[in-house]
Amino acid sequence: MNSPNFSAQVHPLFDRIADHLLGQLQAGEEATLNLTAEDSLFVRFNGNRVRQATDVTQIQLAVRLQSQGHTVEQARNLSGVVEIDCAAMTVLLANCRAEIAVLPTDPNQVPMVNNGTSAEEFKGVLLATQDVVNAIVTAAEGCDLVGLYCSGTMLRGNRNSKGQSHWFATDSFFLDYSLYDGAKAAKGSYAGSDWNASAWAANLAQTRLLLQLLGQPLQDVKAGKYRTYLAPRAFSELLAMLGWNALSAAAWKQGRSPFKKLAEKEARLSPLLSISENFGLGLTPRFNSLGEVSATTLPLIDQGVLKHLLVSSRSAKEYGLKANAAAESEAPRAMDVKPGELAAEDVLKMLGTGLYLSNLHYLNWSDQVSARVTGMTRYACFWIEGGEIRGPINNLRWDESLFDALGPNLLALTRQLEIDPAVETYYQRALGGARTPGALIADFTFTL
DSSP, rough: OOOOTHHHHHHHHEEEEEEHTTTTOOTEEEEEEEEEEEEEEEEEEEEEEEEEEEEEEEEEEEEEEEEEEEEEEEEEEEEEEEHHHHHHHHHHHHHHHHHHSSOOOOTOOOOOOOOEEEEEEEEEEEGGGGHHHHHHTTTTTTTTEEEEEEEEEEEEEETTSSHHHHHHHEEEEEEEEEEETTEEEEEEEEEEEBBHHHHHHHHHHHHHHHHHHHOOOBOOSSSEEEEEEEHHHHHHHHHHHTTTTTTBBHHHTTTTTTTTTHHSSSSOOTTTTOOOEEEEGGGSSSTTTTOOOSSSSSEEEEEEEEOOOBBOHHHHHHHHHOOOOOTOOOSSSEEEEEOOOGGGGGGHHHHSEEEEEEEEEEEEEEEGGGGGGEEEEEEEEEHHHHHHHEEBBOEEEEEEEEHHHHHEEEEEEEEEEEEEEOOOOOSSSSOOOOEEOOOOEEEEEOOO
């Protein structure tokens, strides 16, 4: 588990299988291979004790076969034994040929080209397996801690029949947890590439404080517009909606982009807001499933002005645009928001009277065309009066236009930035995430 040689073991395996498979292509066939792999430790906690622990090592290889204007993609897990895997992938290639023979022509098929060679490895300092439980449980002694700790190496590889070759490896961890006091709960998250006991202690202390504050008298907050502070995790959850078509070139061309007015220069957001794709964070590879390599940073919004939509090669071909190595989903993969000038210790004073929101959930478009988002508050959220916390609130539903919340109503962003990593573990650990500040917003609308 968490072998320091995992990347060194899998990379040559991938190359040998790729050479074998690509060497079997017939005239008129092109293929792209995408490898995903992980060597991960999962530890689930309940009551600040280990409830479940397991290791997962898995390698999957996907084949995208193109021939005579047709496209098919299939994938299977690998055993790690090159002879067995070469034989299995030969069968998979035959299955792709059988399927492609009955498929219709793909009108927006992107011809395969050689997108060059790249290799990036982000080494981390992770807890040794035998140290994980003590590092977490001892620090949280006396707390009812519930959560999931994941750590290890994640890999992505890409080869194609035109000669391109890309490799990405990253060591990372996250602890996605809550502290409970009966029915009350405060949410915390600690993530990165280098485990730091002091940083974990500070993170835990902040979550403990939020839980303690939940013991104050419950405040009755009516529907209305309130000055509101979104902590970095809550602001990240709000900005995640930009991945739901707001920055997609295809959605814009199809008339369903929430940021249509932004794309057509009919509106702009706050000059305080600058957002970029930043692959230098090491959260995800620069190359996409076609092997196209993005610039290390790509400005999306600069001082409120839209600079780039995310344009996949399929969209570029269909709509006559210039591609910028976006994923086919045309959603941000490594969103990085420029910090502001608001110091963390001044947040409550600047908020004055209003709401402090630690987390949001159940977000969705309530009116996609006008970029209106609805959602709920969650976990430790408080009523603030005169710059002081008066007490927690019941969960509230809110409904707000991003053109307002990220436009003239955006009052300040914090200097402090926090990484909100992707924590999905369906089928495999997810890559990606966002780095965001906290945000102070005027007249945030709460509906019930």
